[in-house]
Amino acid sequence: MPAHKSEIYLNGIDTVATDVMNTCKTQATQDSSSIENNEQFQQHPIFQKYLPKQLCQVLEHWLSDGKLDEDEKQIFRTCAEFLLQSTKTDSNAKQWISLQTELISWTEKCLNEIGAYGYYIGIGGLEDPNLESFDWLIQAFGNVQCKQLLDVLVKCVTSRFYIDALHRLNKTDASSLSVTEHFLLITCPNYIVTCDCDKSYSFKIANKMLDHYDDLLAYFLPYIKQWTTPVMSCLFYPMNFVLSTIPSMSNLM
Incomplete structure (x- = not known):
């Protein structure tokens, strides 16, 4: 230079x-802001109901179909926000998300759709209503410095x-x-x-x-x-x- x-x-x-x-x-x-300190991560109702299986299914459907129904949108938003807040302070949450190879894999594939083709983002097309949930999920992985x-x-x-x-x-x-x-x-x-x-x-x-x-x-x-x-x-x-x-x-x- x-x-x-x-x-x-x-x-x-x-x-x-x-x-x-x-x-x-x-x-x-x-x-x-974070979840209540006295809540144990894996005992939380959101974890018990949705994680990791349903969140992975939502990401898989988002990747394959490009859209989600209202129930899937709510699951995505709820899980992403929960993981973002949990991984800020909870060491159990950080350890758990770091080991979720399937969740990391689906997240990586969705990221590739953005970087390679501009899917989901509002550049040259309509912004996907689930992008904010995905943003929160990426931030959650960032909280644990997921190098994958x-x-x-x-x-x-x-x-x-x-x-x-x-x-x-x-x-x-x-x-x-x-x-x-x-x-x-x-x-x-x-x-x-x-x-x-x-x-x-x-x-x-x-x-x-x-x-x-x-x-x-x-x-x-x-x-x-x-x-x-x-x-x-x-x-x-x-x-x-x-x-x-x-x-x-x-x-x-």
Whole structure:
């Protein structure tokens, strides 16, 4: 990477990094509600009734048919929300979900439909009403750093659908995110950053997407003083991926 481009990226990152990190911490605190501490995970009625069999069946049907009936939608939403809240604080829940190979497999297949074909998301089509439930399920797996999903998540954040979602953000006035935008621009990259301890996935993403990021920052940087919290949160992850390349590339300059 030429020296002047490195300076552009680093200057932009330095300007907003502190604000973005504070924003992320605030959002995490606000979203930290959990199931009652005195509830034992596997004794909870939701677990007893739906997990893991019925949730796997719902994902299988969603994958094969592309839609769910009202009962299936409710099961999906109930289970995903329960797992998201449980895996924030309950070590039993974390251990359990980490061992659910069938559930992980169906989740991986559904993620591949998004990364490869743009199914379920509101880019070039209608947003699936079950996408928010799937977002919660991915966050639950992120809470336990399930590495089996990393490769297909990389496919999602290096897809044209990810870039399209970024460019659809208003330069200055985006006050909230759609479910599709939250899933592609926050949940997927945050999962990767959280699990990517050695930065190998981040480095791979940056090398593949650098030209897209160059165009992206040229599009957004002139309006940096007007960036809203949602815009900052979404742009944090491309910047984070770019930073992973700086130490290695500096040796080549």
